[in-house]
C-alpha cells in the first residue's frame with residue numbers, strides 16, 4: 046500500500062498523523078502519537094527446538110485437518126502468521142477468499158487496513174501473531190457454524206499455549222463472542238478489558254466492518270488506545 050493510501054486510511058479512522066521531524070525511533074510515544082514509520086524493532090530470539098517441533102506438528106495437523114465439512118470447500122488451510130513469540134496475539138474470525146487463495150491471514154483489503162491499524166500503534170505484522178477462530182474459509186464468507194468452531198477450538202488453544210501472548214486482540218464480534226464464550230453484542234464487549242485464562246483481551250472492530258462504516262472509525266482508534274494502555278499495564 047502506498048503512503049498516500051495509508052494516510053487516507055488513518056485519517057478516515059480519525060487518527061492525527063504526526064510526521065516525525067527526525068527519523069529517530071520513538072517507542073514510548075507510540076501510544077500517544079502516530080509515527081508513520083513506526084518504532085525500530087529488535088529481532089526476537091529464536092524458539093527452542095522442542096517449541097519448533099510443537100509448532101511444526103501443529104501446523105502439519107492443521108494442514109491435513111478433515112475435522113469438519115470446510116475441508117471439502119477450502120483451497121488451503123490458513124494457519125496464522127507472524128512472530129511465534131509475540132506479546133500480541135490477534136484473533137480474527139475466519140479466512141476469506143484472498144486468505145483461502147494465499148494461505149495467509151488478513152491479506153485482503155480488510156487485512157491491509159489491519160496492517161495500518163497496527164502501524165498506528167507502532168506495531169508491524171512481523172511483531173505480532175495473527176490467527177483466526179477458523180483455519181478454513183466458510184463458503185461465501187458466511188458466519189462460522191458452531192460445529193466448525195468446536196472442531197477448530199483445539200488448534201487455537203494450542204497456538205495460544207505456544208505463543209503465551211501478553212495481550213489478545215479479538216477482531217470483531219464472532220472472534221470476541223467465541224473467545225469470551227458469550228452472546229453479548231460487540232457494543233458491550235468493546236471498551237473494556239476481558240480476561241481469558243489470565244491473558245487480557247481487548248475487543249476491536251473488524252477492519253472489514255470499518256471499511257464499510259465511516260461512523261465508527263473514531264471508536265476504532267479508542268479501542269487501539271485501550272489495547273496499548275492495557276499492554277503497558279500488563280507487560281510488567
Ligand code: URA
Pocket residue numbers: 137138139140141144149150151152155156177216253
Ligand atoms: N477476516 C478475518 O476474520 N480473518 C481473515 O483472515 C481475513 C478476513
